[in-house]
Amino acid sequence: MFLEQILNGLAQGSIYALIGIGFALIFGVLGLVHFAHGEVYMIGAFIGFLMITAFHLPVWAALLLAIAGAAFVGFLVELLNFRPLRKAPEYASMICTLGLSVVLQNAAMLIWGSDTKSLPLSSENVAFSFFGAKLSMEQILIFTVSLGLMVGLQYILYCSKLGKAIRAIAQNREAAALMGVNINQVIAATFAIGSGLGGAAGVLVGLYYNAFYPTMGFMAGLKAFTATVLGGLTSVPGAVLGGIILGVVENITAAYISSGFRDLVAFVILILVLFIRPSGIFGRGIQEKV
Amino acid sequence: MSLLNIDRVTKRFGGLIAVDNFSARIDEGTITGLIGPNGAGKTTVFNLLTGIYPVDEGDIFLGNQAITNQAPHRIATAGVARTFQNIRLFKELSVLDNVRIGAHSRGRAGIFGAIFRNRAARREEATIHAKAIQLLQEAGLAEYSSELAGNLSYGLQRKLEIVRALAGEPRLLILDEPAAGMNPRETEELMAFVRRLHDRGLTILLIEHDMKLVMSLCQRVIVMDHGQKIAEGPPEEIRTNRAVVEAYLGKGA
Amino acid sequence: MMNMSKSLLTSILRRIDEKEKSLYLLLLIAVAILPLASQSDYVLRIATLCGIYIVLALGLNLVTGYAGQMCLGWAAFYGIGAYTSALLVMRLHASFWLALPAAGLMAAFFGLLLGIPTMRLKNTYLAITTLGFGEIVRLILLNWTDLTRGSMGLPGIPSPSFFGIDLDGKLFYYYFIVVLVIVTLVTMARLVDSRLGRALQAIREDELAAKSMGIDTTRYKIVAFAIGAFFAGIAGSFFAHYSAYIDPHNFAFGESIAVLSMVILGGMRSLPGVVFGAVVLTLLPEVLREAAEYRMIVFGGILMLTMLLRPQGIFGGVQRKKVSLTPEAVGQGKQPLYQNRLPEKAG
Numbered sequence: 001m002f003l004e005q006i007l008n009g010l011a012q013g014s015i016y017a018l019i020g021i022g023f024a025l026i027f028g029v030l031g032l033v034h035f036a037h038g039e040v041y042m043i044g045a046f047i048g049f050l051m052i053t054a055f056h057l058p059v060w061a062a063l064l065l066a067i068a069g070a071a072f073v074g075f076l077v078e079l080l081n082f083r084p085l086r087k088a089p090e091y092a093s094m095i096c097t098l099g100l101s102v103v104l105q106n107a108a109m110l111i112w113g114s115d116t117k118s119l120p121l122s123s124e125n126v127a128f129s130f131f132g133a134k135l136s137m138e139q140i141l142i143f144t145v146s147l148g149l150m151v152g153l154q155y156i157l158y159c160s161k162l163g164k165a166i167r168a169i170a171q172n173r174e175a176a177a178l179m180g181v182n183i184n185q186v187i188a189a190t191f192a193i194g195s196g197l198g199g200a201a202g203v204l205v206g207l208y209y210n211a212f213y214p215t216m217g218f219m220a221g222l223k224a225f226t227a228t229v230l231g232g233l234t235s236v237p238g239a240v241l242g243g244i245i246l247g248v249v250e251n252i253t254a255a256y257i258s259s260g261f262r263d264l265v266a267f268v269i270l271i272l273v274l275f276i277r278p279s280g281i282f283g284r285g286i287q288e289k290v
Numbered sequence: 291m292s293l294l295n296i297d298r299v300t301k302r303f304g305g306l307i308a309v310d311n312f313s314a315r316i317d318e319g320t321i322t323g324l325i326g327p328n329g330a331g332k333t334t335v336f337n338l339l340t341g342i343y344p345v346d347e348g349d350i351f352l353g354n355q356a357i358t359n360q361a362p363h364r365i366a367t368a369g370v371a372r373t374f375q376n377i378r379l380f381k382e383l384s385v386l387d388n389v390r391i392g393a394h395s396r397g398r399a400g401i402f403g404a405i406f407r408n409r410a411a412r413r414e415e416a417t418i419h420a421k422a423i424q425l426l427q428e429a430g431l432a433e434y435s436s437e438l439a440g441n442l443s444y445g446l447q448r449k450l451e452i453v454r455a456l457a458g459e460p461r462l463l464i465l466d467e468p469a470a471g472m473n474p475r476e477t478e479e480l481m482a483f484v485r486r487l488h489d490r491g492l493t494i495l496l497i498e499h500d501m502k503l504v505m506s507l508c509q510r511v512i513v514m515d516h517g518q519k520i521a522e523g524p525p526e527e528i529r530t531n532r533a534v535v536e537a538y539l540g541k542g543a
Numbered sequence: 544m545m546n547m548s549k550s551l552l553t554s555i556l557r558r559i560d561e562k563e564k565s566l567y568l569l570l571l572i573a574v575a576i577l578p579l580a581s582q583s584d585y586v587l588r589i590a591t592l593c594g595i596y597i598v599l600a601l602g603l604n605l606v607t608g609y610a611g612q613m614c615l616g617w618a619a620f621y622g623i624g625a626y627t628s629a630l631l632v633m634r635l636h637a638s639f640w641l642a643l644p645a646a647g648l649m650a651a652f653f654g655l656l657l658g659i660p661t662m663r664l665k666n667t668y669l670a671i672t673t674l675g676f677g678e679i680v681r682l683i684l685l686n687w688t689d690l691t692r693g694s695m696g697l698p699g700i701p702s703p704s705f706f707g708i709d710l711d712g713k714l715f716y717y718y719f720i721v722v723l724v725i726v727t728l729v730t731m732a733r734l735v736d737s738r739l740g741r742a743l744q745a746i747r748e749d750e751l752a753a754k755s756m757g758i759d760t761t762r763y764k765i766v767a768f769a770i771g772a773f774f775a776g777i778a779g780s781f782f783a784h785y786s787a788y789i790d791p792h793n794f795a796f797g798e799s800i801a802v803l804s805m806v807i808l809g810g811m812r813s814l815p816g817v818v819f820g821a822v823v824l825t826l827l828p829e830v831l832r833e834a835a836e837y838r839m840i841v842f843g844g845i846l847m848l849t850m851l852l853r854p855q856g857i858f859g860g861v862q863r864k865k866v867s868l869t870p871e872a873v874g875q876g877k878q879p880l881y882q883n884r885l886p887e888k889a890g
Binding site for chain 2: 730733734737738739740741742744745748749751752753754755756757758759760766770
């Protein structure tokens with residue numbers, strides 16, 4: 001029973017980690033929060049859903065298309081919401097993406113209706129026994145896909161020119177620009193990568209719970225953000241670890257205390273971390289310049 | 291009588307010792323210059339004095355009052371006012387409001403006074419307003435009173451920052467590179483302004499790279515290098531001090 | 544004697560711009576006779592809603608517009624006020640006239656609590672913290688079913704009475720919210736133009752410089768949250784009794800966004816701007832009545848477009864009072880600093 005809760009937590013946590021990586025990458029290069037990132041995840045989920053139901057594509061193809069679609073949405077968000085505000089005060093882009101998040105959520109509601117959509121899956125739940133705990137097919141899918149994506153991301157970040165440029169901008173944007181890095185291109189690529197991961201998470205979570213709905217991005221986005229804060233806001237491994245911790249803690253709270261507290265626990269963690277150690281587990285400290 | 295007494299103060303940032311066992315006494319009514327090469331720790335001393343950074347070791351006294359590691363607003367209220375190396379005015383507020391905010395530590399009105407505008411609050415507002423206008427007139431800034439501070443020219447912004455500091459009726463005025471970026475005429479005007487403040491008995495401590503200004507304005511000069519005090523004395527003595535020359539030009543110069 | 548009162552009068556009049564004064568007077572008359580002009584309950588209901596949002600937005604404006612502290616959980620204070628008032632009246636049979644200020648004070652207390660993190664957190668971090676706070680409050684209202692009945696909400700919240708006379712008419716609520724709006728407006732106008740208001744604005748402009756001017760920034764930020772939250776709590780109390788039914792959805796994130804949109808559209812730190820924003824954004828969804836589901840899209844779109852096109856808001860950064868340099872304005876101070884010690888300087 002306990003092991004099963006841990007496994008459920010790990011699956012949920014991997015989802016938070018995938019979304020959280022997007023927050024961390026974007027915060028890394030821009031120092032800004034992308035409030036509509038949860039909606040990008042939702043759009044990814046719906047793209048996957050449509051590909052499976054309307055075009056009868058296999059899951060892997062739907063997943064790839066969702067990643068591509070979400071990446072494109074992320075690219076657009078950067079182009080329309082962040083680039084024009086590059087020199088504006090911090091709150092401007094924050095409020096702008098906050099507005100975008102509200103718009104996307106409600107537009108999705110108009111387009112797809114506010115009810116929850118499900119896949120007409122064969123309901124025989126294939127499950128494996130794992131040291132006595134149930135491990136579903138969907139969980140295995142989540143674990144393998146997210147692990148694969150994270151390894152792929154590490155490869156991009158540490159073994160490619162683009163990754164080097166992303167890390168350079170995160171360190172010092174002006175210096176990177178002076179070294180000939182095309183800042184706008186790299187930031188756009190960062191948004192595409194982060195959003196693609198979010199889109200993948202959307203499809204995975206939709207399959208896991210077999211539920212797709214327009215407001216699914218709000219809570220998931222906030223919780224993934226909590227995970228990112230827990231990990232240190234700019235750290236990719238931090239976001240992964242934070243996501244997994246949050247997923248496990250949430251599931252254990254829901255199972256052993258009360259399911260009503262499931263959502264509460266994330267926000268309490270968020271506020272405690274921000275208040276006690278805003279730099280998170282792996283974050284750099286903040287020092288004000290005088 | 292010394293107004294400010296810095297007693298063996300040390301400040302470290304990680305492994306770097308920014309200020310190393312630094313001591314100084316500033317006498318009441320004097321102008322003292324704090325000079326040294328870039329990175330010598332001058333601005334760090336200012337930030338320790340004004341409570342922006344905590345002190346690692348040592349003590350700072352204003353008169354008889356220990357101000358070591360007090361919160362910045364307490365130190366300001368105790369009578370230390372400052373300007374900043376890179377001007378930090380309240381840019382979106384009017385020139386007058388900047389000065390009135392400078393007088394914050396001399397006021398007392400709170401929520402009650404603000405909402406109910408009782409006699410005491412009204413009188414305080416009137417006093418602050420009048421004082422602000424007067425200071426602005428004296429500095430030749432009165433005509434810009436309702437202008438936004440951010441719209442002033444660079445030289446006037448520097449001056450306004452000093453006026454804002456004066457509004458708090460400080461016992462000690464700290465100026466961080468007041469002439470930085472000014473043209474010779476503006477510098478000349480600034481020096482006259484600072485001199486007038488000195489004539490009225492205000493104690494002034496300033497960091498400046500313009501040696502002409504320092505040598506002609508200051509009665510005492512303290513020289514820092516690598517976080518330490520390497521020399522102290524009247525300007526003419528500092529000018530010929532061997533350690534100072536070496537610090538600026540390197541050994542063997 | 545005559546002369547004195549006359550000069551007093553002229554000095555007061557000089558302060559108020561003539562045009563502005565007559566405009567306000569006209570507005571006040573329009574507001575006062577609105578119920579006579581239109582017998583429609585619907586019009587009265589929308590006008591009352593406008594009033595509630597004006598009070599909410601003015602409160603948030605003090606925190607976000609003046610003190611520069613972003614808050615994405617404003618609806619929490621609204622909800623705390625509403626539930627405090629409703630529960631006091633329903634469970635403890637307290638009078639509305641006691642529950643109303645109690646709701647304000649309870650919200651102010653939570654404002655103090657939320658103000659504490661502002662000691663260490665800025666900008667994005669603070670925004671997220673306040674968002675988390677808003678969600679925590681909503682989730683507690685939703686899950687503390689013994690007290691709040693959770694998602695079933697609290698039906699049948701009684702209307703206030705005055706010396707045994709029940710005040711449940713729509714006219715009472717309308718005129719009462721008008722009074723609340725005026726009280727809030729006057730309070731805010733006075734707060735903003737005071738030592739406290741200037742300190743808040745200094746914090747927004749440059750916190751470090753503010754500290755160096757002797758401003759206890761932590762304290763002032765907490766005070767701003769408490770005062771703003773107080774008015775949100777009052778609005779909540781009014782709303783609870785006016786609508787007679789509340790549930791946690793009334794105080795969800797969307798509501799926080801709605802109030803923030805009002806502040807941002809009109810222009811942060813412009814009181815008429817905020818009133819304008821609140822009225823327009825309350826009316827707009829009603830105008831688009833056939834498509835009520837567009838309400839949130841409109842709010843979101845307004846946030847985006849304002850930031851992209853005019854970040855200071857419609858009225859933001861426009862008005863500026865001229866400073867009087869007349870001898871009487873200057874000469875009121877009793878002990879000017881450094882007087883007569885500086886030679887007069889030309890210019």
